Amino acid sequence: MSKPVRVRFAPSPTGPLHIGGVRTALFNYLFAKKHNGTFILRIEDTDQNRYVEGAEDYIVESLNWCNIPFDEGPGKNEKFGPYRQSERKHLYKQYADELIASGNAYYAFDTAEALDAERKQHEANKETFIYNWHNRLNLNNSLSLSKEETQAKLDNGDDYVIRFKSPQDETLHLKDLIRGAIKIDTNILDDKVLFKSDGMPTYHLANIVDDHLMEISHVIRGEEWLPSLALHMQLYTAFGWDAPEFAHLPLILKPTGKGKLSKRDGDKLGFPVFPLEYTSPDGDISKGYKEEGYFADAVVNFLSFLGWNPGTEQELFNLDELISAFDLDRVNKAGARFDPDKIKWFNHHYMQEQNNDDLATTFQDNHSELNDIDVNYIAMCVGLVKERATFVSDFWGLTKFFFIAPENYDEKASKKAFKDETKDLMTKLISIVSNISDFDVETLQKEIKGWITGNDIGFGKVMMPLRLALVGALQGPDVFDIMYMIGKNETIKRLEKVISVL
RNA sequence: UGGAUGCUAGCUCAAUUGGAAGAGCGCCUGCCUCUCAAGCAGGAGGUUGUGAGUUCAAGUCUCAUGCAUCCAACCA
Numbered sequence: 001m002s003k004p005v006r007v008r009f010a011p012s013p014t015g016p017l018h019i020g021g022v023r024t025a026l027f028n029y030l031f032a033k034k035h036n037g038t039f040i041l042r043i044e045d046t047d048q049n050r051y052v053e054g055a056e057d058y059i060v061e062s063l064n065w066c067n068i069p070f071d072e073g074p075g076k077n078e079k080f081g082p083y084r085q086s087e088r089k090h091l092y093k094q095y096a097d098e099l100i101a102s103g104n105a106y107y108a109f110d111t112a113e114a115l116d117a118e119r120k121q122h123e124a125n126k127e128t129f130i131y132n133w134h135n136r137l138n139l140n141n142s143l144s145l146s147k148e149e150t151q152a153k154l155d156n157g158d159d160y161v162i163r164f165k166s167p168q169d170e171t172l173h174l175k176d177l178i179r180g181a182i183k184i185d186t187n188i189l190d191d192k193v194l195f196k197s198d199g200m201p202t203y204h205l206a207n208i209v210d211d212h213l214m215e216i217s218h219v220i221r222g223e224e225w226l227p228s229l230a231l232h233m234q235l236y237t238a239f240g241w242d243a244p245e246f247a248h249l250p251l252i253l254k255p256t257g258k259g260k261l262s263k264r265d266g267d268k269l270g271f272p273v274f275p276l277e278y279t280s281p282d283g284d285i286s287k288g289y290k291e292e293g294y295f296a297d298a299v300v301n302f303l304s305f306l307g308w309n310p311g312t313e314q315e316l317f318n319l320d321e322l323i324s325a326f327d328l329d330r331v332n333k334a335g336a337r338f339d340p341d342k343i344k345w346f347n348h349h350y351m352q353e354q355n356n357d358d359l360a361t362t363f364q365d366n367h368s369e370l371n372d373i374d375v376n377y378i379a380m381c382v383g384l385v386k387e388r389a390t391f392v393s394d395f396w397g398l399t400k401f402f403f404i405a406p407e408n409y410d411e412k413a414s415k416k417a418f419k420d421e422t423k424d425l426m427t428k429l430i431s432i433v434s435n436i437s438d439f440d441v442e443t444l445q446k447e448i449k450g451w452i453t454g455n456d457i458g459f460g461k462v463m464m465p466l467r468l469a470l471v472g473a474l475q476g477p478d479v480f481d482i483m484y485m486i487g488k489n490e491t492i493k494r495l496e497k498v499i500s501v502l
Numbered sequence: 503u504g505g506a507u508g509c510u511a512g513c514u515c516a517a518u519u520g521g522a523a524g525a526g527c528g529c530c531u532g533c534c535u536c537u538c539a540a541g542c543a544g545g546a547g548g549u550u551g552u553g554a555g556u557u558c559a560a561g562u563c564u565c566a567u568g569c570a571u572c573c574a575a576c577c578a
Contacts, residue, residue: 012578047577112576128504128574161576179507188505188574196576203578227506227573250508251571260571309515313525332515334508335571342514342527348540388539398539413537463536474537 005037006217009063009070010207012044013055016278016286017062019338020222020252020261023303027249028220029068030304030326037217041073042210043084046200053281056084062275066296067319080214085206092201095209095239096162096194100142104238105194107160108141109153130190133168162195164204164231164238172230177218177247177328184230192231204228208235211244220247220328223335247328250307251335261338271340275299293391294343298350302343306336316349348390356383363395373403381485384477398476402485405494406472409501413474417464423502425462426469430495433488441484448480469498 009025011017017025032039041063045051056074063069070076074083082088099105108131115131122129136143141163142150154160170186194205201209211219226248236243252261255269263286266273277288289299301317309332310317310325317325351359360379364370370378378399385398429448436447452462463479470482470491483491 010578014578044578050577108576110576115576123503126503130504130574159576163576182506184506190574193576198576200576202576207578222572223507224572224578230506248507253571255513305514307515311516313516315514315526334510334515336515337513339513339527345527352540385539387541417537459536467537471537475539476537477539479536 003215003217005032005035006040006215007032007037007220008040008042008211008214008216010042010044010210010221011059012047012050013052013059014047014050015052015055015280016274016276017055017059018261018263019273019275019289019303021059022062022066022275022299023252023306024220024222024249025063026066026068026300026303027308027326027331030323031218031220031328032071033323034326038071039068040080040214040216041070041083042214043074043086044203044206045084045086046196046203046206048086048198048200058276058278065275065290066300068300085201085210088206088210089200091213092195092205092209093199096201096205099164099194099235099238100162102238103165105162105164106142106191107150107154108139108163108191108193109145109158109160110140111159114140130188131163132166132190133187136165136191159197161193161197163191164194164235166191166231166234172233174229174233175246176226176229177245178250178331179226179248179333182226182229186230186234189230194235204231204235208232208239208241212236212239212241216244218245218247220249223248223251247331249331250333252306253335253337255338255340265338269340271343293393294347295350295354298343298346301350302346305342306338307331316346344390351386351389351391354386356380356386359386359392359395362392366392367396369396369403377402377485384481384485401471401476401482405490405497406468406470408472409468409498410473413464413468417460417468417474418502419461421461422465423499425457426465426495426499426502429462429466430492430499433483433491433495436488439484439488441478441480444480444483465498466495469494 007028009028011021011025029039031037041060043056043059045056060070060074072079072081072083074081096105100107115129119129131139138144143165145153166189167186172184172186174182174184176182192204193202195201210216229246229248232246233243254261254265261273263273266287272287272289272292272294274286274288275290277291278286280286290296297318300319300322301315304317304322304326305315308326308330311330356379357375359382360375363382364373364375364378381399381402382395385395389395389398428451432447432451433444436443448462451457452459464474467474467476467479470479470486476482486494
């Protein structure tokens with residue numbers, strides 16, 4: 001039917017990729033895969049002043065960690081390359097010149113200082129300075145100067161920028177896939193700089209040229225670009241090109257209060273706002289979801305619900321399910337509030353699907369106390385407690401009694417569990433345990449429960465102090481599982497110890 | 503200040519072309535149990551930001567207003 005779907009994620013390498021950027025990348029990826037299309041990574045590094053070393057690698061690593069790799073991009077399947085705008089520098093000037101030739105753009109020689117002064121003066125008069133039709137003839141450009149003067153300046157090598165000549169008294173009818181029809185009066189638009197004096201294009205020019213050259217079919221980007229849509233559509237018209245479809249995603253808002261989610265919110269409220277840990281050139285470290293123990297699938301699932309929902313009650317989606325369920329029609333318009341508790345909830349669910357051996361390996365790597373312990377044993381412990389864990393880092397607190405005997409007993413629990421007859425009961429229990437030769441869960445259960453019911457003792461009187469002896473607190477999985485795991489000798493040792501403090 | 507976009511439960515979001523306001527998370531209660539979670543079941547929670555208008559009928563359309571965000575760079 002229509003053109004093949006080609007979408008791009010076009011971040012600027014100015015630092016670590018924000019979690020909102022990951023969401024934008026994800027939606028592009030889902031849309032591409034849903035329509036058997038191509039997901040492209042393009043690096044928008046036209047601002048050399050803001051370039052940060054390592055940021056591009058960080059972006060690529062983040063996408064890979066999330067399992068949403070790009071199909072085309074720097075160093076990969078370069079059919080439409082290069083994919084770094086700095087390496088496409090030679091392409092842009094001719095297009096700017098083309099716009100000048102067609103009367104859609106003009107040279108401007110105003111210095112940054114002159115424009116700054118204008119802005120300040122307007123501000124003092126409580127006005128807004130806009131460089132456009134109403135004042136461009138009073139400023140220093142090829143429209144206000146004569147042809148000869150302009151040429152003389154160019155020949156002289158004066159610094160210049162190329163500005164778009166925004167039309168007067170027109171109404172633009174724009175279409176956004178998520179927001180519908182938008183009307184814009186061109187009189188309020190300004191003459192945006194398309195080409196900078198350093199020989200680089202601005203975002204606006206590079207973006208349109210590259211999207212055209214790379215045959216992008218759908219532009220899916222953040223809402224912060226919505227005000228630029230009018231300019232971009234006019235550029236397509238000026239070039240005589242077919243424009244792609246546009247979809248502007250809602251912003252991601254702070255968990256508390258109002259406002260856009262920022263790096264500071266993460267620092268303040270203690271959750272990451274970046275996919276991977278990031279160390280800035282200054283040495284500042286920002287937390288990452290990966291390093292904090294989140295599973296990539298959980299992060300992706302959570303992110304997919306920021307501004308989108310499937311219209312059903314299903315919340316748990318793997319990547320394939322997301323691809324088939326995703327639809328731009330179901331992306332909503334309002335800003336999405338970031339809820340750190342919800343992402344933990346997702347992580348807990350994904351924890352249950354993890355392989356115990358893999359979890360055990362990670363767990364062991366993170367705890368030197370476990371160095372000499374058989375990984376299979378650790379995996380069994382993990383299997384017993386993971387239903388109550390959200391992160392691998394929860395494991396130690398949940399399993400330490402499998403590896404080391406409790407040193408003391410929780411005070412409140414002791415009051416509840418230790419009674420006058422406890423000493424006698426525990427002593428008797430030791431002899432029962434000692435006599436069990438098949439030391440497995442079933443036998444333990446049968447023998448001990450049989451003893452309790454047979455003598456009408458009451459479960460709490462035995463089980464609570466027993467649990468306290470083994471764990472040190474009234475917590476943890478099934479008591480018989482614990483006994484089986486630590487073994488007969490250790491069980492008896494712990495019972496003897498608890499008797500000694502009674 | 504100007505323009506754009508948005509506003510439904512505490513939070514994330516639902517609600518064919520206008521046609522009885524719903525789910526999940528969180529919270530509370532119960533069940534389960536040797537404990538804490540998890541799990542299961544139930545419950546509370548809403549004048550759809552506010553005010554008008556059009557209509558037999560408005561969360562949905564129109565206008566006004568409030569609040570929030572984005573843009574208003576030779577940043578992206």
